Amino acid sequence: MKLLNTDIKNAVLQSMINYLDSDRQAIIAANKKDLEAFDRDDQALYDRLVVNDAKVDDMIRAVKEVKAQDDPVGTTISADTLENGLSITNKTAPFGTIMIIYESRPDVTIEAAVLAFKANNKILLKGGKEAHNSNEALVECWHKSLKDNGLGEDWIQYLKMDRATTQEFLRNPDQPLDLIVPRGGERLIDFVKQHAKCAVLVSGRGNNFAYVAPDADMEKVIPVIVNAKTDKISGCNALDKILVDKNHPQFEQTLQKIESVLSEKGVYVVADSSVIDVLKTDDKIVDDEIWYEEFLAMKAAISSVDGLDNAIDFINTYSGGHSNIILTENREDAEKFMEQIDSAAVYHNASTRFTDGGQMGVGAELAISTDKLHHRGPLGLKQLVTNKYYVLGDGQIRK
Template sequence: MYEDVKISLENLKNAFDILSRENSEKKNKFLRKLAQRLDESRDYIISENNKDVQRARELKVKESLVDRLVLNDKRINEMIESCRIVENLRDPVGEVVDSFVREDGLKIYKIRVPIGVIAIIYESRPNVTIETAILALKSGNTILLKGGSDALNSNRALVGIIKEALDDVGLPRNAVELVEHTDRSVVDYMLKQREYIDLVIPRGGKALIDYVVSNSRMPVLETGAGVCHIFVDESADIDKSISVIDNAKTQRPGTCNAVETLLVHKNIASKLLPKLKELFDTKRVEIRGCEETRKIIDCNEATEEDWSTEYLDLIISIKVVSSLDDAIEHIKKYSTKHSEAILTENYSNAMKFLNSVDSSTVYINASTRFTDGGQFGMGAEIGISTQKFHARGPVGLRELTTTKFVVFGNYNVRK
């Protein structure tokens, strides 16, 4: 049934043998050509993307999720910029991580090498197709892309453009392959192909991630869901805090780094919450609050389920807490270990929060929306890893390599 997927995997494995040995100059030439082809293909990309967007709206998908699907000139510009940034980043392949010379002259080097064939399973967001492909290819890996059925036309168009750019510079066009099957059983098939796939990366909602982690026969780089928190300390500047909270919730509510739960110190709640509600009412943000929150502002009641929900929508849960310690305990209980922030003017509280919260990214006086490979100078990201091995936080070029030891001797023997 999935013979074409197996052929794609064989092609990827063969292409890896070539790409893993290519020099940086040729890989960078591909990135320049891809940027050019994306620019020249704007009308085609948008036309194919419109088919997906129109179908999503016909199915009455909520608008925050439709936004994740849209490709427009601004997002094409961002993809082009990602190509250019990644081109200018240092190629991690061949980097000497460590070295040691024994007394007998044996020279031992630990160097970075590509991982191999990477499979990524993701939902919506067709720009992920470009981001993941350029990072995988620049770091010498080949990649199997399994996007959602909602973005099939967009992904098909983008993968075609990537293949053309690979052809242009003489790199194997089969270094990137797209799974076009929409039946979910194809994921089960992929997760069994340990002979061909070296690493699988799920990028999407909690259900997808949990399924891949539970059923994969090869290593998984887990990119977790984002139940992100902001804690407003009693010393925080109210107006500046409202600006940060607004950005974290409303700039792009359908992303994993958008804030979902706001924790407010009881000593500042009566001053901050009415101002925040006034702003959120203008932006149609639904507030679900704890009992203390509802004494201060008119809002819906938050349930136990709300504290662990990634809304991906214009919804926020708010809890009034009595101390920094209470905020930290709440985060420990409900966080998905993605991104958390404290807004404060108290240095000691900031440091305690920083050292106590065990998430991939922790902020002091900044929006959680910055958790992004592009924002962190990586040009793009293949996902936000919420696990602890072998990568954590935004996954860029370096995180898509592993290491091997290379040993130089002079006919040495062990005694």
């Protein structure tokens, strides 16, 4: 793959910034067609689909942020000279061609492409049919930006495929394919893993937990839980499950306060047999499968646990490995929780809503990876490169 210099890449991004602004009404009009055709029964998916002036401004901001970041390609990771005289340098290098498969969100068409392109990768965008018109308008802006700077459209490609065609493409791609990022639910991830012939980096489900310890400060507990649950229900970093330690000196009052505040915010509460008798809800959890479920709705499940170790075991059993919170004033307990919880992000007395590239200082993100190779957490610009060894010799041979 041809390596582009930083000036050319940034020129394309500046053109994209200009087109997003000048073409914003056409982009919003295209999105309106998608919204009118969408079934609003799935409110979370509908929310992700919306493109308005504020969303276009966010897209422009994302491109500006990536344009301002250092080029991640060609950075020296390590450099050594061996006793035999070999000079070995390890540098960052592009993946090659990245495919992202995603549902609903047209802003992914911007964030995925800007990150992949600045990291010198080609990107194949397989968006959902519900955002077809929006994605076509945005990709048209990309293609104009590439053409204005003497580059071909193959750097950023939009794939219009149904499920069967996508399956065949994954099995037998018509071009080199180095990495696939499925950004969606369990069914999509399983589908890609089943059929792909190259590396798959999973942007997994949320299903995030909060553990309220016996010494938790309610002045922190309530705002954190409310924000994590209600700020954006369609986010994979939204809170779904709340575990209150039965050793809390005000166990029942704490449960009741959490339920009351969530109910006031419009959250539907379900509870298991360990706590339902002290709560107002009569929706009792009878199937443990609910603890695996990502709600993406104004819904929360509440239960109790007996001690920190029990909380850690429970969360590691059911969590999606995305983001989990401990609410405690005990630093040692917080450190133990954060060390032993197996997730991309762990929090002490703070909302899970911060698991986001922009909020974590990464900038625009391709996805939130819940895989452990090669990176876990927000996939920003620096994470969209691999590495290569440069070995300089003077006739050395291995003996």
